Amino acid sequence: QKEVEQDPGPLSVPEGAIVSLNCTYSNSAFQYFMWYRQYSRKGPELLMYTYSSGNKEDGRFTAQVDKSSKYISLFIRDSQPSDSATYLCAICQNQGGKLIFGQGTELSVKP
Amino acid sequence: GAVVSQHPSRVICKSGTSVKIECRSLDFQATTMFWYRQFPKKSLMLMATSNEGSKATYEQGVEKDKFLINHASLTLSTLTVTSAHPEDSSFYICSARGTTHTGELFFGEGSRLTVL
Numbered sequence: 703q704k705e706v707e708q709d710p711g712p713l714s715v716p717e718g719a720i721v722s723l724n725c726t727y728s729n730s731a732f733q734y735f736m737w738y739r740q741y742s743r744k745g746p747e748l749l750m751y752t753y754s755s756g757n758k759e760d761g762r763f764t765a766q767v768d769k770s771s772k773y774i775s776l777f778i779r780d781s782q783p784s785d786s787a788t789y790l791c792a793i794c795q796n797q798g799g800k801l802i803f804g805q806g807t808e809l810s811v812k813p
Numbered sequence: 814g815a816v817v818s819q820h821p822s823r824v825i826c827k828s829g830t831s832v833k834i835e836c837r838s839l840d841f842q843a844t845t846m847f848w849y850r851q852f853p854k855k856s857l858m859l860m861a862t863s864n865e866g867s868k869a870t871y872e873q874g875v876e877k878d879k880f881l882i883n884h885a886s887l888t889l890s891t892l893t894v895t896s897a898h899p900e901d902s903s904f905y906i907c908s909a910r911g912t913t914h915t916g917e918l919f920f921g922e923g924s925r926l927t928v929l
Contacts, residue, residue, distance in 0.1 A: 710854075736918070745819070745906050745920035746857070790856060792918075800847065801918055803856045 708804030721778040725791035725804045734794040737776045739787045781811045819921030833893045834924045836907030842887035843909035851904045863890045897928040
């Protein structure tokens with residue numbers, strides 16, 4: 703079993719839709735959770751960083767962590783064509799540890 | 814967020830030559846830098862962890878003599894692909910975790926290597 707599982711998509715939605723991106727992980731020792739956005743041929747850009755169960759909101763983005771289910775989500779409200787990118791979840795056991803990435807979900811928002 | 818600069822963004826080289834990629838943290842000191850490799854439509858694969866002033870720690874299956882990593886200062890790490898072959902063609906990305914950014918990792922723009 704992979705440490706992090708992420709549906710690779712691709713996912714295509716109309717502009718304005720709510721997007722839900724998800725990852726599951728296998729090891730309950732993971733404590734830190736991140737979402738990155740990667741545009742084509744660019745490095746990943748940190749979107750959200752959380753270390754506890756619950757929700758964290760930043761503008762149109764909401765990160766949700768459910769440690770009991772080992773499930774993390776990223777919601778994008780009012781999606782825009784500029785949100786079209788690959789979204790990668792990443793988890794880490796401790797602050798100084800290495801990140802383990804999901805496979806990435808390719809999102810396309812159609813105008 | 815913190816800025817990590819990577820150079821060159823693209824490089825084409827002949828088979829058998831060596832290529833050096835630089836990773837710099839521009840506005841913070843990075844005690845730890847990480848080097849990743851990414852294939853098209855695939856996730857990031859961690860190659861090695863680089864700590865300032867010490868030897869890099871390589872992931873299983875990564876040849877340390879082929880991918881030389883140097884982290885001589887708190888703002889610079891380099892990856893040298895030695896005796897490059899076409900199968901080394903890939904997107905290489907560095908990331909840095911600074912002393913003032915707890916747990917967060919910031920990435921460079923990536924370097925696309927093409928070996929002919």
